[in-house]
Amino acid sequence: MLQLATSRPGAVPESGRCTDCAVRASAICGSLDVPGLDELSRMGRKVHLRPGQTLLWEGDESVLVGNVLEGMLKLSTVTGDGREQIVGIVFPSDFIGRPFGKDSHHSVTALTEARVCVFRRGAFDDFAGAHSGIEAALLRRTLDELDRARRWMLLLGRMSATERVASLLLEMIDRLGDTPGAPISLPLSRQQMGDLLGLAIETVSRTMTRFEREGLIDLPGGRRVVLRDRPGLERIAAG
Amino acid sequence: MLQLATSRPGAVPESGRCTDCAVRASAICGSLDVPGLDELSRMGRKVHLRPGQTLLWEGDESVLVGNVLEGMLKLSTVTGDGREQIVGIVFPSDFIGRPFGKDSHHSVTALTEARVCVFRRGAFDDFAGAHSGIEAALLRRTLDELDRARRWMLLLGRMSATERVASLLLEMIDRLGDTPGAPISLPLSRQQMGDLLGLAIETVSRTMTRFEREGLIDLPGGRRVVLRDRPGLERIAAG
DNA sequence: CGCGTTATTGATTAGTCTCAATTCAGGTGG
């Protein structure tokens, strides 16, 4: 339930310039011209995170925002007595942090090795105010995020354990799977899958092995999953 | 589970001008100067909804967006077999609809008598593109909505029925209660409370009467609730 | 190869849902 590695990430001031950034085209920076990009470039720094490291803490003042360059991170909240809910997973080119707000409502923690391009929130807020393209891009991204969150609310509020696990598998396979039929490596432990689905770890495990027995998936071990019967999973996930 | 009244709302072209709109200061229109407001004014029309009437349907093409002028509406999604989840409640000055998107991911249905100022989505998108103040205001609003949705995900994924009902009561009392200690009238049926909390109607009902027995609230009948022991409810809601 | 962690499997329990029967409230028509 608690984080494993909770040390503060080290700031690694890389020399990379925004103009040759891998996610430039798809991140919100894509809306900027070269001078704007240079200005932003001087404001940001790159941070490297190891799996389990937390970049932002729930309840802390919102000091940082940024873009994911590489890797995957989870956004999570915790109840008073320590039950955790993952409220989002972010991928390269996704935006993280809470601009225009006093404090951050969820923690941001690396699931894999990750690189993030971060800015001080205040400076970013000012920059965004002066470059309406950034605000426009961020608005579109936030609207998509909100749609995703609300879809997940249906899963959490109304779906059975079976339906939830099937939905997650499909989502992960779609977001991670390059080659159809090839095994994909889940970046999530069973515990994290539970925290995402609102289920106990044992329920996730049981459901996965049941799916394997029923020929829907293969579990060759080591967090790998092979999709065997997509229509079957889709039928289950549909409710 | 299904809507009662599902007829299309009538478009009531009121003569009211944006400049003396009740929600102008708090809605996203607040960011506009008088010429901008006039332009927007010509694009919009006012729609009146009765309780149960649906303005936008899940899955439909996103044709309308708008601002709530009066009343309360629910945003909801449904599983394949008809289980419903309410993913949001909107109040006066809140924005509804999905700008910059092909289709709407949830239905918008009036809970009370309501008045909404609506725009064709395409026209609004163009207008927003030309007036960055609108996009900025909408961004802030959407970020707040996203925070709210994620907080609700914790409730749906990790909280017990008791904790969920206590949380809802506190939220409703805070959002609706003018005079502390006075009874507030919930605009939600027990079924709708269930759809919001991811619970069966009977569970909501049982939990409410238990709270009454324990002296936390009074239920004078007719969807009215009186808060008797806020700290007690808060202790329960905290988890 | 052994240790610590993570995952699986099993037995039991608790919490919530479902089904069913009243009761209650609000609106209608006599």
Next chain:
DNA sequence: CCACCTGAATTGAGACTAATCAATAACGCG
């Protein structure tokens, strides 16, 4: 104004899902 009617809310009994507790097995790493 009151009796009736209808949908909503409450209450009860039982079934079932998923959580919890506990033990074992598999994995990853030094």
